Amino acid sequence: MARRQESARGSMPLKELLISKESKAMASFGVRDLDTMLRFAPRRYVVPAPLRSLREIHQGEEVSAIVEVESVHDRAMRSRYGFLLEVSVTDGTESLPLTFFLTKQRQVDWHRGRLPIGALILVRGTVGYDDYRKALQLTHPDYEPVEDTDEGRAWAQRPRPVYPLKQNIAQGTMRSATEKGLEYAGSLSRTVPEEVITRRGLPSLEEAVRLVHVPLTTEDTRRGMAHLRYEEAFILQSVFAQRRAQDERTPAPVLSADGPxxxxxxxxxxxxxxxxxxxxxxxxxxxxxxxxxxxxxxxxxxxxxxxxxxxxxxxxxxxxxxxxxxxxxxxxxxxxxxxxxxxxxxxxxxxxxxxxxxxxxxxxxxxxxxxxxxxxxxxxxxxxxxxxxxxxxxxxxxxxxxxxxxxxxxxxxxxxxxxxxxxxxxxxxxxxxxxxxxxxxxxxxxxxxxxxxxxxxxxxxxRESPGRRAGVTSFVVHEKLPAWEQRMWQRAAEEIAAGRQVFVVCARIDEDEADAPAPPLLDEDGTERTPALEPARGVHQSALRIAERPELAGARIGILHGRLSAEEKQHVMKQMVDGEIDLLVSTTVIEVGVDVPNASVMIVLDAERFGVSQLHQLRGRVGRAEHPGIAFFDTSAVVGQEHSQHLQRIADAADGFELAELDLRRRGAGDLVGEEQSGLQRTLKHLDVLRDSRAIEQAREDAFAVVASDPELTAHPALAGAIEDRLRDADPDVERS
The missing domain is CATH 3.40.50.300 (P-loop containing nucleotide triphosphate hydrolases)
Structure with a gap:
């Protein structure tokens, strides 16, 4: 317990540091203490437009300028409820109005308090046009006090952090909360030993969080994030190192016999x-x-x-x-x-x-x-x-x-x-x-x-194949191109006529069920989005439709899915292996391990609904003997659009390692030490396992060395506390992920 208390010195409750609005905003993201808040990195940064003279600006441009407040006027609006606040500013060469439409008098008073005549401010916004006055203006621009010095100009050009937001939370609230927390950055729990930080050339934790939240340059953000990414990798590898050390203390049967x-x-x-x-x-x-x-x-x-x-x-x-x-x-x-x-x-x-x-x-x-x-x-x-x-x-x-x-x-x-x-x-x-x-x-x-x-x-x-397989060629078939789909079924019929067999895989059993969820897609900033898809086809209905296709007249068709009894599944698979079924319509119950050497065609309907590994596994069910395999990824996606392109990348990649990287980027790495098996953002806050490969390898080397010299981490209470936090929602004896 003493170790946990020592490791939590930087875990000051935010209610003691922030005003109510700020602490509630952070709590909506599960952030309730200082340590967590200062490691809660911005989603991205906005770099202001270069400082410009007001003489050089044009309508529609993003502009940044250091200006002086000349005059401030406000009045009640006649045509609608509220107030119009007009602030005239100048940079010594030209004047420009700043216009604010406000609903309450206290908002007017707040802006007046921040914009006294003669004040020097940095103003940022998009140049608009006032049709009434026939002049340029800035409507609701961002502004802040600034000094007209080299340091002030550098501050004016700094990247601005953009934090994730939820309903009724303003970006200014998140920034204000974080900047207040930086006053206490010296009390943060230092998870990575100082000698490791120095050896790896990383900024200290206190400096890193300042670079992340109030950077002066884009390079500052990279240096600050380098520390947070390394720290995350170090904690994760320390978990693995402790498990490896535990294995060394656990007895196991000695399996050393050579025969018979x-x-x-x-x-x-x-x-x-x-x-x-x-x-x-x-x-x-x-x-x-x-x-x-x-x-x-x-x-x-x-x-x-x-x-x-x-x-x-x-x-x-x-x-x-x-x-x-x-x-x-x-x-x-x-x-x-x-x-x-x-x-x-x-x-x-x-x-x-x-x-x-x-x-x-x-x-x-x-x-x-x-x-x-x-x-x-x-x-x-x-x-x-x-x-x-x-x-x-x-x-x-x-x-x-x-x-x-x-x-x-x-x-x-x-x-x-x-x-x-x-x-x-x-x-x-x-x-x-x-x-x-x-x-x-x-x-x-x-x-x-x-x-x-x-x-x-x-x-x-x-990495090598025994060479006893003919292999598989994959094609993406677009239903919006009827000739392609017709040729797919003709090709299946040709294989059946040659004495071989066909698999057809559907995303669900019956079409009157609730639609199956689509595989998650991650935006560039890591947020998950689910695109709209057409309803998926079911096994039963697809089998009936396939039986009516003229190309497949006379084909012996079977069905297989998870609702069949064990005896029924065994009977169907035996029929398939014995060659008594020409075309089997199934769910992904055949995804792994099923071995029918005579099967040469795999048709996946609604292929956009399947994950990368699923499609790779499914096409691995054909071409397992001397007959070349053909895999068709049938999709309702529009040719050339996102789903179509994704399926084409899978079809083009025969190597499982290339597909694994594609799948990792699409679905995420999973809960690396807990129960979850997918979803990168559930586990990793800063680290990208592909981009940050060097940091991961360095952290592994350092973490294993630290744990080897101090298995119980007695001399590293902050690291022990971080590991405890990391495993808080997982069983401490959890098996390898």
Missing amino acids: LQGLFDERLPFELTAGQREIGDELAARIAHGHPTSALLQGDVGSGKTVVALRAMLRAVDSGHQAALLAPTEVLAEQHHRTLTTLLGELARAGQLDAHPEATRVRLLTGSQRTSRRRETLLDVTSGQAGIVVGTHALLTESVGFASLGLVVIDEQHRFGVDHRRRLRAKGPSGQSPHVIVMTATPIPRTAALATVGDLDVLTL
Whole structure:
């Protein structure tokens, strides 16, 4: 508690510093103390127009001028309620009227008090024209006292901060509040150690907040923001560093055995492992052989062979006398993984059966919709340890599932699981030990983004493809160009005629439901906006319309969505795999993991409603064998407009890393240490994980060094308090994001 109090010295309540109007304005943004207010940066800055002589100005121009007040007159307006205040000013060469239309006498008095005759002021505004007097004027200009000196002129040209506003809050109120707070900048909590600030050439915190809120030049704003961005990166990397240090103190099963299952599996593989698969496999093997939990992100594009790499690690766990669990986000994907693993392992997965290999283990599937008898049988194998590998959905997280000795957890498509899910699964390790964790994703993260978003995971990347796939070509199809759409369906019919299969994906199940929300778009200033979209099509209605298309006459059409029972889903997918369905209309339930090698066409209807990673995953469902794949992103967007351009960028980018950067800019990085999985502005106030890559890497180096020398941060109470604040809304034991 003493540490928390010491770290909060700069957290003066704003009610003690500001007038009521100012403190309420700040509170509307959740800003209630000095530390938070002075780190609440402007959204942007307005740079005044160059100082001009009044002789040089023209109608419609932005003007800044240093002038002297010549006269002030006011009168009640005849044609409408209120008062007209006219102020004549001069710069010694020309005079210009300033006009104010005011509703209350006290407003008139306020302006008169600030504009006495002879006062020198800086005036800024847009030059207008008075039709009655046939003369130029400034209506409701900004003005402030100024000195006609070099210093005064520099002050007149300073960038003006523009803060975000809410209803009934004036920009002047936000500026006034912040400027008052700067008087107490010396009492702010200094999160980053002074020696680090000096080494990195950053301004002190006190200087930085002054540069941010009252800069004299644009360069001042950059220098001030550099400190705030670095500080944010430093706090985030300190969280990751503490987690890494905690791992070093936590015991984990030692998975160091070299066989026999691993060798037998490699022998029966029908293909050669790539150099990348072997390299990453060896690196994982070295990591899980340690007695402390490994947390690794195994990332690779669609088709890079991540599942085989993960399976080899799981077999090492079984060879070492422990169990491995593979957690999938949907039952369809869990069932697909179970089929894939048992097919790859063959007799090595059939322990207890007559045709099993003597060294075989059991691979069990556990889902929420399993029949009671099958579930009971699976749970018995899991509890007794007979099942070396368990594949499942969220059902694996329930308290009723107890492992004999869980040594390794593999999580597929990590963005589908909340951090709480992962924490609960890690808690199922044997006798106080924490299992090793491998997180797989087919939506790769650029290196610098990974340092910021999963900084406590070791990132392992598969960049090469095994080369057993024909690949996919993507096209954007605009419904407003009927010939394009007709050709899309003709192309699908041609593939079916050639004996191949087609997926059609819809954004929702039924069209009479509430419209699905569009993926968020971020403006340049970080605000979120949702453009209007035409209603999305549903699975049921689309299947009926497709059946009526002459190009697809005679095609065998099936449907698949989340409301079907587990048995119905399994039956439909079996029909698709067995070639009994030519065209499957589905929701995104097929987004990940579904493997139908004969499928060659993916049509995504209302493609503008899907995220970048979703579209990339969906097109990865075709072209998985020797037949080239074709992906059509069908959209109602206008050709060349925003949605159309965005889809075209996705279609043009075959590399998952390029798409990941595009997705990161569009959706944001997520809550980096808490529960949220997307939405950059929910977590990062100043830092941009792509723009600020150098600051992130430097902060990582410095934070890990500080935590290594002082794991409990006893000598750094302000940093400990900042970390506590950062984790306030998240579980302190939260698993890696």
